Amino acid sequence: MRRRVGRAWRNTVKDTVFDAIAREEQRQNNNVELIASENFVSADVLRAAGSVLTNKYAEGYPERTSIEAFQRQYPDYVHTGSVGRYYGGCENIDFIELYARYMFQKAFHTDYHVNVQPHSGSSANLAAYMAVLQPGDTILSMSLDNGGHLTHGSSVNFSGKTYKMVFYGVDDNGYIDYEDMRAKALQCRPALILAGASAYSRIIDFARFAAVAQEVGAYFMVDMAHIAGLVAAGDHPSPFGLADIVTTTTHKTLRGTRGGLIFCRAELARKVDSAVFPGSQGGGLQHVVAAKAITACEACTPEYVAYIHRVVANTRAMCDEFIQMGYQIVTGGTDNHLFLIDLSNTHPHLSGRMVQDELDRHGITLNKNCVPNEKRSPRDASGVRIGLAAMTTKGWSEADCRACARKIDEIIRAM
Numbered sequence: 585m586r587r588r589v590g591r592a593w594r595n596t597v598k599d600t601v602f603d604a605i606a607r608e609e610q611r612q613n614n615n616v617e618l619i620a621s622e623n624f625v626s627a628d629v630l631r632a633a634g635s636v637l638t639n640k641y642a643e644g645y646p647e648r649t650s651i652e653a654f655q656r657q658y659p660d661y662v663h664t665g666s667v668g669r670y671y672g673g674c675e676n677i678d679f680i681e682l683y684a685r686y687m688f689q690k691a692f693h694t695d696y697h698v699n700v701q702p703h704s705g706s707s708a709n710l711a712a713y714m715a716v717l718q719p720g721d722t723i724l725s726m727s728l729d730n731g732g733h734l735t736h737g738s739s740v741n742f743s744g745k746t747y748k749m750v751f752y753g754v755d756d757n758g759y760i761d762y763e764d765m766r767a768k769a770l771q772c773r774p775a776l777i778l779a780g781a782s783a784y785s786r787i788i789d790f791a792r793f794a795a796v797a798q799e800v801g802a803y804f805m806v807d808m809a810h811i812a813g814l815v816a817a818g819d820h821p822s823p824f825g826l827a828d829i830v831t832t833t834t835h836k837t838l839r840g841t842r843g844g845l846i847f848c849r850a851e852l853a854r855k856v857d858s859a860v861f862p863g864s865q866g867g868g869l870q871h872v873v874a875a876k877a878i879t880a881c882e883a884c885t886p887e888y889v890a891y892i893h894r895v896v897a898n899t900r901a902m903c904d905e906f907i908q909m910g911y912q913i914v915t916g917g918t919d920n921h922l923f924l925i926d927l928s929n930t931h932p933h934l935s936g937r938m939v940q941d942e943l944d945r946h947g948i949t950l951n952k953n954c955v956p957n958e959k960r961s962p963r964d965a966s967g968v969r970i971g972l973a974a975m976t977t978k979g980w981s982e983a984d985c986r987a988c989a990r991k992i993d994e995i996i997r998a999m
């Protein structure tokens with residue numbers, strides 16, 4: 585058989601990828617998406633992320649001349665942090681990066697320094713630790729099986745391999761055990777205390793963490809990756825003014841492009857900037873930085889604030905429906921965009937993984953999750969995590985959420 589050459593062959597090869605993208609688009613359109621860390625971005629975010637900015641190298645930070653030009657247009661912008669690019673031709677890139685920083689300060693009502701270059705939430709956490717810690721320093725954070733993230737000190741992650749980790753957890757009701765956190769802080773005298781989680785459904789008392797950090801002379805860092813949208817909309821207390829460093833992803837409740845951000849007090853700005861570049865990354869993904877700027881613009885609108893209020897109301901509605909049907913919810917409810925169903929007492933024959941797989945077969949996507957005092961391995965887990973940020977973007981109402989809870993119950997009862 586003659587091998588097809590030239591343009592036709594190249595197009596066929598590329599079609600393989602574009603066909604798969606089309607199938608994924610269809611899956612996203614058709615499925616019920618309940619993964620708490622996912623969302624659907626706007627056409628403008630997609631446009632910026634798919635733009636020609638992907639062609640440009642821009643290692644470093646905006647040039648002094650660009651900053652001065654930006655400040656002539658936006659006189660209330662106060663520049664902090666490192667200055668200077670390693671490549672020419674960066675004037676448009678500089679403007680976009682400065683605008684992203686400016687708009688994120690507006691979105692979170694803060695004057696903290698912002699670094700918009702971290703490629704992801706994990707890269708943001710890596711750079712944040714590097715900025716203020718030495719290898720071997722102690723971090724006090726929430727354990728993975730109680731709702732923390734891999735980058736909060738898991739032994740298989742750089743964080744657990746580089747730093748000495750001490751963990752606090754949740755009490756018997758599933759709430760953060762603040763007394764335990766303080767006792768451990770007094771005992772281990774950490775260099776940094778970290779608040780924030782991937783699977784915690786209640787308000788986090790940042791003031792309480794900050795007081796303990798001050799008591800033991802530790803840095804206080806907040807990873808608000810999951811709840812960033814709620815912080816921006818005023819549906820969760822803000823860490824700004826309390827934390828020394830705040831990291832986040834931009835793609836969960838913030839409903840933006842995939843990526844990370846680091847906010848910090850002005851006095852840490854240069855340390856944070858140099859921990860990102862050249863400390864842990866090379867050139868920024870400037871198309872993603874542009875998409876982050878669009879994300880920030882969108883987060884400043886009344887429509888976005890109304891969206892987040894709906895996310896919280898929808899999550900409560902679905903959680904309430906499960907409670908009424910007799911399901912056990914970790915902490916007995918939710919204050920944010922997610923909740924955890926603990927199947928271990930009500931459905932001891934089912935693991936979280938079995939429920940995840942069966943729902944997948946019905947076009948409902950969610951993820952298994954460990955529950956407090958987990959008896960199963962994390963691969964199976966005894967719970968599932970449900971979030972409503974994505975389906976609220978699709979226009980779901982509280983009635984839709986209650987109906988979906990009943991459908992999930994029907995599927996689980998048939999297992």
Ligand SMILES: Cc1ncc(COP(=O)(O)O)c(C=O)c1O
Pocket residue numbers: 621703704705706707709733735780781782807808809810833843844
């Ligand atoms: C609390 C928290 N921090 C950090 C991250 C890491 O983000 P990324 O997947 O972009 O590296 C996540 C991701 O789920 C998260 O939940």
